[in-house]
Amino acid sequence: MMDLWTLQDEIVTAIAADAALNTWCATTYGADGVTVEAMPDDFDLPPAASCPYVVVDIEDDERDRELREIRAGYAILCFLAGGDDRVLPGQANVTQRAEHYRLGEISQLVFSAVDAAGVFSDGRVTVVRRQRSFHTDVLYPLMAVELLITLQRTMTIGDGDPLA
Amino acid sequence: MSIITDHTAAFEAAFADLAETVTYNGDSVLGSISYGSEAGGVPGVRGNATLAEIDILKSDVPDPAYKDTVVIGTTTWIVQTVLSGDEWGWRLLISSNERPTRR
Numbered sequence: 001m002m003d004l005w006t007l008q009d010e011i012v013t014a015i016a017a018d019a020a021l022n023t024w025c026a027t028t029y030g031a032d033g034v035t036v037e038a039m040p041d042d043f044d045l046p047p048a049a050s051c052p053y054v055v056v057d058i059e060d061d062e063r064d065r066e067l068r069e070i071r072a073g074y075a076i077l078c079f080l081a082g083g084d085d086r087v088l089p090g091q092a093n094v095t096q097r098a099e100h101y102r103l104g105e106i107s108q109l110v111f112s113a114v115d116a117a118g119v120f121s122d123g124r125v126t127v128v129r130r131q132r133s134f135h136t137d138v139l140y141p142l143m144a145v146e147l148l149i150t151l152q153r154t155m156t157i158g159d160g161d162p163l164a
Numbered sequence: 165m166s167i168i169t170d171h172t173a174a175f176e177a178a179f180a181d182l183a184e185t186v187t188y189n190g191d192s193v194l195g196s197i198s199y200g201s202e203a204g205g206v207p208g209v210r211g212n213a214t215l216a217e218i219d220i221l222k223s224d225v226p227d228p229a230y231k232d233t234v235v236i237g238t239t240t241w242i243v244q245t246v247l248s249g250d251e252w253g254w255r256l257l258i259s260s261n262e263r264p265t266r267r
Contacts (some may be wrong), residue, residue: 043210048262055266079264139203139213139244140231140258 014117051081183218212265
């Protein structure tokens with residue numbers, strides 16, 4: 001049976017250990033590296049100075065007996081502090097374009113980190129969908145982007161009840 | 165002297181009594197501050213920043229902008245938006261101690 005908590009821990013480990021992401025955090029923000037946590041206490045989240053900061057949550061756990069499949073969703077929230085004042089070539093509207101640029105950079109790095117670690121490529125699960133959405137409930141200097149990964153495991157007939 | 169200049173002088177004198185000295189984008193100006201609640205903070209959910217409103221004179225800050233900085237005491241606040249304004253001044257929403265939040 002797919003263990004959502006094990007996969008979550010593997011996602012956290014993959015992101016925390018990724019060399020490209022940690023290098024980007026150091027060169028872009030002067031940070032020691034990326035800070036990653038799984039389902040932290042909302043009352044104990046670190047201050048903005050701890051960014052880049054990534055939170056991995058289990059967002060959904062859907063088990064369908066008729067379709068004989070298990071779907072699970074992970075929400076990966078990436079927080080950055082500042083860095084939206086970058087001037088992009090030929091662009092007058094600096095702030096918002098640069099904000100999206102930075103959030104796009106960390107989004108690609110996080111997706112790449114999970115892929116490079118092979119978390120989803122060892123046959124246990126299939127990635128159904130990846131999507132990126134902007135998380136607006138933060139105030140400057142914080143910026144945030146939410147990455148959603150939906151996974152599926154199809155149960156073979158005779159392979160047992162997925163809800164068992 | 166006119167009634168307008170008299171009123172302006174009276175207002176600015178009263179404002180000077182109420183306000184305190186803050187540092188706006190590096191310049192010392194007068195500001196009257198009302199401290200508010202945490203942004204998004206409700207019982208059981210921690211807010212993602214501390215909010216306040218500050219009144220400043222147009223003569224000190226003619227064109228306040230998003231991301232301007234206000235130092236009050238030892239704390240740096242950031243201008244998030246202009247709430248209102250009149251012929252004398254602006255009321256700005258400022259924040260400090262911004263924190264990541266998941267919801």
